[in-house]
Amino acid sequence: xxARLINEHGTISISQEVVARIAGFAAxxxxxxxxxxxxxxxxxxxxxxxxxxxTKGIKMRVNENQVSMDLHIIVEYGTNISAIADNIISTxxxxxxxxxxLEVQEVNIxxxxxxxxx
Numbered sequence: 001x002x003a004r005l006i007n008e009h010g011t012i013s014i015s016q017e018v019v020a021r022i023a024g025f026a027a028x029x030x031x032x033x034x035x036x037x038x039x040x041x042x043x044x045x046x047x048x049x050x051x052x053x054x055t056k057g058i059k060m061r062v063n064e065n066q067v068s069m070d071l072h073i074i075v076e077y078g079t080n081i082s083a084i085a086d087n088i089i090s091t092x093x094x095x096x097x098x099x100x101x102l103e104v105q106e107v108n109i110x111x112x113x114x115x116x117x118x
Contacts, residue, residue, distance in 0.1 A: 003062045003102050014100050016060050019067060023107075024054040026095035027071055030087045032079035037072040037112035046112045048074055067096065068105045074113040085109040 003019060005012040024036060028051070036049045036057025049057050059070040071092070075084055093104045 003067060003100070004064055005101055006065075014102070016062060017055060019062075019096060019100060019102065020055040020058040020060055020069070022096055022099050023058055023069055023071065023092045026092045027073065027088050028054065030084065030091055032076050032084040033088065034074045034076055034115045037074045039072070039112065046072075046074070048113075048115070065101075066103045066105050068107075070108045070110060072110045072112045074115055075111055077114050077116040081111055085111075 002013040002015050005014070027033060028035070034048065035051075036054040037046045038049050038053075038056045039046050057072045059072075061068045069092070071088065073088070075081055088109055089107045092107050096102060096104050
């Protein structure tokens with residue numbers, strides 16, 4: 001279902017893919033995040049998504065001009081997960097509201113993995 005904004009000039013429809021891409025790019029700019037995650041249902045394994053498919057790590061619910069989203073992420077080892085999550089929530093909310101005009105009801109963060117660099 002696409003998000004809809006109605007004004008005096010007509011109706012604007014924004015696809016979920018566009019909103020998810022905006023949210024994904026905003027999240028990737030935040031410190032401490034390695035990338036978006038996708039869980040393989042069959043094996044239960046979590047994989048790091050490439051930048052082309054980062055929207056697969058975002059689940060969205062749209063109700064007219066309001067959006068709620070779940071972001072599944074992988075963080076860098078040794079970072080403060082709570083601080084990263086707070087930063088992602090505020091950055092994603094601001095970006096989605098600024099670029100689309102949609103009201104962001106909630107952003108839920110699910111940390112599905114931690115990357116350890118050698």
